[in-house]
Amino acid sequence: MEKLSSLSSTGWLNGLIDLPWWGYILVALAFTHITIASVTIYLHRHSAHRALDLHPSVAHFFRFWLWLTTGMVTKAWTAIHRKHHAKCETEEDPHSPQIAGLKKVVLEGAELYRDEAKNKETLEKYGHGTPDDWVEKNVYSAHEALGIWAMFVVDIVLFGAIGITIWAIQMLWIPIFAAGVINGVGHALGYRNFNVNDASTNIVPWGILIGGEELHNNHHAYASSAKLSSRWFEFDIGWLYIRTLEILGLAKVKRLTPKIERSSQKENVDAGTLQAIITHRWDVLAKFSDSIKSTCIEEIRKIAEQHQFTKPDIHRWLKLDKKFINPSEIDQVERFAEKSSVLKTVITMREELTQLWAKSSDSKEHLLEQLRDWCRRAEQSGISPLKEFANSLKGYAIATR
16 A cells, blocks of 8 residues: 555656656756747737638637637737737837836736736727637637646646646746737837838847747838748748648748839839839838948047037947937937038938838829939938939839749
């Protein structure tokens, strides 16, 4: 009897599957990675942005796995994310570090999500097109916590006492990395390929740990793209999984970032140029900033030496929308511009360039004339980088796949 008791106790400690210490680490990483893949492929790219269609069996597997590991409801997650894009970096944004503060979003991102999930107006306005079948109504939405506790039991049965640790890691992974890191750090720290009108950043160029979501600035530039990587050195593991599913006939990609085509043969700005520039406006603005950066830095250096002014952070002004820059910094840049016709011209031309896609109600003919006039004045400005940039705009076109 004592022997049986001892065996029973040992069996509970080890569970049905006995692994070396590194085996349990691999299991925990594998489980959390499946959760991350479920979030980025199913919730984010499929449900929220409709960038791809998934086979019903794959979609339901992701729904089931998320119920076990997060308790998140598809409609709530989708609605909150869509609202984030619609109201990005405003008071209505459910989780903007620019509004709530980086510390709060990183440490309390899950709480911000849960608070917004209680907002019925958000769910009704932004949660359309999400699952509404029997299992969603009677299981996933009706018993959100049941799946989490079912996972707890499964982990203990399979792995014994160490299963409690594996379960805890699973439960913390999304609140820390998705709700905290992506929603927080992804709008505060990192690099930017595109000068979008929010504060989104690419945290690192290798989207592995969080399924590709690390490339957050790319996503905000082209939200409906199923692929998040943009530059040659960036890697989106979520896209690798999507392509694998597509090859197996289990997914169909609907939208990708439109490719940029440039022609050195074009000498005039036409309607196609205008369309391409508006489509790729965030890339255009980033290229403008890169092209005139050295000129601005040199002008600021000369003025600072002549007038003993404190140099402004011109990098922030070049990369971010004005609403994310302290008014005192803006005043400082404008103070320098009063001493430099070059800076004044660059500032004016940058603001006028952004108006091309801001005036959506204007006719194409009027916008085209504005673009032609902008290029003409840039070429006549006497500022070589500005002239070169204007010439490069003429070659913009939307590539056909």
